[in-house]
Amino acid sequence: MALADAEGVAAVTMRRLAGRLGIEAMSLYHHVARKEDLVDRMVDRVVGEIDLPRAGTPWRGALRATAIAAHDVLLRHAWAVPLVLGSQVREGRLRYMEAILATLRTGGFSPSATHHGYHALDSHIVGFTLWETGIALDEATLASQAVSFLEGLPRDRFPHVAEHVEQHLAGRGPDEPTEFEFGLELILDGLARLLEPEGGVDGQQLRRNAPPG
Amino acid sequence: MALADAEGVAAVTMRRLAGRLGIEAMSLYHHVARKEDLVDRMVDRVVGEIDLPRAGTPWRGALRATAIAAHDVLLRHAWAVPLVLGSQVREGRLRYMEAILATLRTGGFSPSATHHGYHALDSHIVGFTLWETGIALDEATLASQAVSFLEGLPRDRFPHVAEHVEQHLAGRGPDEPTEFEFGLELILDGLARLLEPEGGVDGQQLRRNAPPG
DNA sequence: AGCTTATCCTTACGGCGTAAGGTCAGTCAA
DNA sequence: TTGACTGACCTTACGCCGTAAGGATAAGCT
Numbered sequence: 001m002a003l004a005d006a007e008g009v010a011a012v013t014m015r016r017l018a019g020r021l022g023i024e025a026m027s028l029y030h031h032v033a034r035k036e037d038l039v040d041r042m043v044d045r046v047v048g049e050i051d052l053p054r055a056g057t058p059w060r061g062a063l064r065a066t067a068i069a070a071h072d073v074l075l076r077h078a079w080a081v082p083l084v085l086g087s088q089v090r091e092g093r094l095r096y097m098e099a100i101l102a103t104l105r106t107g108g109f110s111p112s113a114t115h116h117g118y119h120a121l122d123s124h125i126v127g128f129t130l131w132e133t134g135i136a137l138d139e140a141t142l143a144s145q146a147v148s149f150l151e152g153l154p155r156d157r158f159p160h161v162a163e164h165v166e167q168h169l170a171g172r173g174p175d176e177p178t179e180f181e182f183g184l185e186l187i188l189d190g191l192a193r194l195l196e197p198e199g200g201v202d203g204q205q206l207r208r209n210a211p212p213g
Numbered sequence: 214m215a216l217a218d219a220e221g222v223a224a225v226t227m228r229r230l231a232g233r234l235g236i237e238a239m240s241l242y243h244h245v246a247r248k249e250d251l252v253d254r255m256v257d258r259v260v261g262e263i264d265l266p267r268a269g270t271p272w273r274g275a276l277r278a279t280a281i282a283a284h285d286v287l288l289r290h291a292w293a294v295p296l297v298l299g300s301q302v303r304e305g306r307l308r309y310m311e312a313i314l315a316t317l318r319t320g321g322f323s324p325s326a327t328h329h330g331y332h333a334l335d336s337h338i339v340g341f342t343l344w345e346t347g348i349a350l351d352e353a354t355l356a357s358q359a360v361s362f363l364e365g366l367p368r369d370r371f372p373h374v375a376e377h378v379e380q381h382l383a384g385r386g387p388d389e390p391t392e393f394e395f396g397l398e399l400i401l402d403g404l405a406r407l408l409e410p411e412g413g414v415d416g417q418q419l420r421r422n423a424p425p426g
Numbered sequence: 427a428g429c430t431t432a433t434c435c436t437t438a439c440g441g442c443g444t445a446a447g448g449t450c451a452g453t454c455a456a
Numbered sequence: 457t458t459g460a461c462t463g464a465c466c467t468t469a470c471g472c473c474g475t476a477a478g479g480a481t482a483a484g485c486t
Binding site: 098118119123126127149159160167190193 | 295302324335336338347372380381396400
């Protein structure tokens with residue numbers, strides 16, 4: 001994982017990894033059946049690093065904190081972001097899912113609403129972080145990159161794209177939420193409205209039911 | 214792209230692609246500097262397939278239709294999903310961005326709200342589709358896969374995960390939105406509330422301003 | 427006729443995942 | 457004490473990969 005963090009997952013080859021461990025490439029195959037297994041386990045360790053809410057925390061705060069924790073962890077291990085939704089579900093992922101799903105269910109959401117809410121949240125976390133890690137290195141190179149992008153951009157054809165990049169350059173105001181948090185609040189607000197009597201998206205089906213187990 | 218659609222982007226090697234074209238691998242380097250360029254262009258073509266809203270369509274319907282179109286296109290070219298947010302911004306992506314940003318701006322959103330809304334939308338589209346393509350093949354194998362997953366799952370430790378998978382198996386009710394549309398509506402609802410007088414997430418800063426250009 | 431240019435080819439290198447089949451020290455029952 | 461077993465590791469080799477370097481060929485233009 002140190003290797004992946006430093007040079008990306010492409011740098012994790014059986015030969016290089018073995019070299020770091022002072023052994024030969026083929027020796028790794030006594031601990032792992034295929035390279036894919038190795039990577040799957042690495043990804044699961046990343047997910048395992050996400051701090052989970054203690055049982056009993058009110059759902060909105062718990063979900064908010066967990067989403068932010070997940071975002072932080074994924075930024076620390078950017079190589080894992082495109083893999084996290086496609087890899088085998090193991091211990092770490094199960095624990096993560098269970099915690100979020102239990103939080104929603106205990107918070108009063110129906111099985112269906114919980115199901116949908118979980119995916120909406122996960123999509124935001126992974127999708128947003130995927131975008132972030134796709135463009136970002138540090139703030140400075142990002143800014144200079146954005147400037148040179150703006151210079152080459154035909155403004156007459158793409159005025160709104162230009163404005164969009166300028167928004168990036170402007171940064172955010174003192175009380176404005178992070179870009180990540182903006183989308184997160186949108187989703188949490190939407191979920192909160194599902195619990196209100198009039199309901200939100202499809203109030204008929206997604207309202208409260210008795211929790212399982 | 215036919216090769217990538219059929220066998221995934223890993224099957225697109227310079228030798229195999231050249232073979233399909235009846236030429237040698239190295240000949241491709243007269244049309245493309247690096248393999249990365251080739252893949253970037255393929256991804257941009259995928260984005261170019263997304264139907265964009267005609268100028269003047271009311272923002273909410275326009276965004277909804279575009280998001281669904283993007284989702285469909287990405288499902289058709291699943292190999293492109295993890296790449297789309299990290300690849301070079303070219304013609305196709307610029308047109309896509311311009312259309313969405315213009316829709317929001319014309320719809321009355323401030324530069325900042327437009328900026329945030331764009332990313333929230335994009336994160337959902339890509340994040341959700343990444344999850345979908347990570348698990349899904351066809352409905353039937355998915356179902357049998359889910360059943361065998363449930364059998365191996367220790368229910369006492371992960372009761373909510375079990376319920377979650379059962380929700381998948383149950384499928385959705387007749388009037389229930391798609392999972393993709395559920396998250397989409399959450400985001401569109403949230404954006405709509407930004408336009409109301411009282412504002413939504415951070416009403417102070419994100420309210421309307423004069424559009425650019 | 428000669429030059430330019432676009433297109434394609436050949437050969438070669440170092441690196442990849444991994445199949446197949448060792449070696450060798452420690453463990454433990456008889 | 458011995459001998460089979462086991463787990464950790466190594467060696468060699470195969471067929472892939474991207475691409476560097478340096479032609480070949482044929483069409484079009486002056």
